[in-house]
Amino acid sequence: MTLLLLLVIYLAFISLGLPDPLLGAAWPVIQEDIGAPLDAAGYLFMIISVGTIISSLLSGKVIKRFGTAKVTFVSVLLTAGALLGFYFAPSIIWLAICAIPLGLGAGAVDTALNNYVALHYKAHHMSWLHSFWGVGATLGPIIMAQFITGQQAWRNGYLTIAGIQFALATILLLSFPLWKKVAQNRNVAQSEATEAIEEEVQEQEKHEKPLQIKGVKLALLSFLFYCGVETTVGLWGSSFLVDVKDLSAATAAKWVSLYWGGLTVARFLTGFVTFKLSSRMLIRVGQLIALVGAALLVLPFPTTFSLVGFIMIGFGLAPIFPSMLHETPTRFGKKHSQTIMGYQMALAYTGNTFLPPLLGLIASHSTIAIFPFFICVYIVGMLLCSEQLNTLLRKKNLRAA
Structure with missing residues (x-):
């Protein structure tokens, strides 16, 4: 029963990854078809991101009231409807309107399922969960590419992804009894150390709000820096390789694809x-590992070392995000874990949205050669926040003992 529910959650995360890269993959044809300016894609991306941040921040209260199963179902249904709206959209205004529910749905389902897996499943399941997101993110552009062959074919790509989302929403609806049965039979095993920390955290939570719990702000900063690294490498890596390392655009794109591929494969392997x-x-x-990879980009080594650097950054980043999510209930207790998870996802999407453009803004007034230095700063910031948080948790553990 528990395994069957886990399969449903994995399917949900594949569907979560499917729409994420669609806009970028289809924008050249969308732009020509509806007569939109080039930079309109950036505004659509920001609308989606803001919707995701808002739904992540509100997810704690919403999930507490309606439950993970219902929130996941409604969120996927909302996403499917938004993608269907993209299929019918006659102008950029309609795309912008449809981008709102697309972002709201993505943030809620992401937060809900991450917290559920963190509470009820082992760490390897969290790693595999995020590797399935990578499967969806890889399949999305592949599906879209199959349709971008004729006039307005991008619409058929969105229609196909919308159909997949509606099918998943149906599966989630049918799985409601399964969620109830698993909830009734659930026994989460905890070590004595974890129980001691949990008791202390629960005692603190009687008088503390989530943001007042020690270490929460450090965790939030860790998520901000992490997503700053992951997205900045993906967005500006090719430009760095072309302008600084003198590679062709096609070769640079292949190298960056190895970064994403390494991250996805490594998350699957991390599960073991x-x-x-x-x-x-x-x-x-x-x-x-990620810091060493970034250092290879900074140092004046032959170009081959840059390839190794990109792959090392991908492999290094792979276990960080799932592991930080899985640690949330242990770090801060179950009572506020859903709310804190929402805050963490909101800061993660904030990092995705604003830190990569920050590099682009500064590089436009200087040079893209600053790219590896930014990556190093983000990784060091994440490392310092993470280690300071570990120190706080060790002290908390000693007091509990």
């Missing part, structure tokens, strides 16, 4: 590593 290493150790090791 979690049987041997704790989430905290995986976070630390991942940050150090």
Whole structure:
């Protein structure tokens, strides 16, 4: 029963990844078809991101009231409707309107399922969960590419993805009894150390709001820096390789695709590593590997080392995000974990939205050669926040003992 529910959650995360890269993949044809300016895609992306941030911040109260199953179902239904709206949209205004429910739906389902898996499943399931997001994010452009062959074919691509989302919404609706049965039979195993920390955190929570719990703000900053690294590498990596390393655009794109591929594959492999290493150790090791990879981009080595650097950054980042999410209930207690998870996802999307353009703004007035230095600063910031948080948790553990 529990395994069957986990499969449903994995399917939901594949569907979560499907729409994310569609706008970028289809924009050249969308722009020509509806006569939109080039920079309109950026505004649509920001509308989606703002909607995602808002729904992440509100998700704690909403999920507490209606439950994970219902919120996930409605969110996927909202996303499917938004994608269907893209299919019918006659102008950029309608695309902007449809972008609102697309962002709202994505943020709610992301937060809901991350917290559910963090509470009820092992760390390897969280790593595999996010590798399935990578599967969806990879399949989305592939599906769209199959349709971008004729006039207005991008619409058929959106229609196909919308159909997949509606099918998943139907599966989620039919799975409501399954969620109830699993909830009734759920017994989450905890170690004595975790129980001691949990008791202390619960005692603090009687008088504290989520943001007042020690370490929460450090965790939020860690998510901000993490997503700043991940998205900045993906967005500006090709430009750095073309302008600084003198590679062709096609070769640079292939190298950056290896970064995304390495991140997705490594998340799947990390699921097996979690049987041997704790989430905290995986976070630390991942940050150090990513920092070494960024250093290879900074140092004046032959171009081949840049390829190794990109792959190392992808492999290093792979375990960090899932492990930080899975640690949330252990770090801050179950009572506020859903609300804090929403805050973390909101800061993650904030990092995705604003930190990469910050580099672009500064580079436009200087040079894209600053790219690896920004990556190093973001990784070091994440590492410092993470280690300071670990210090606070160790002190909390000692007091509990």
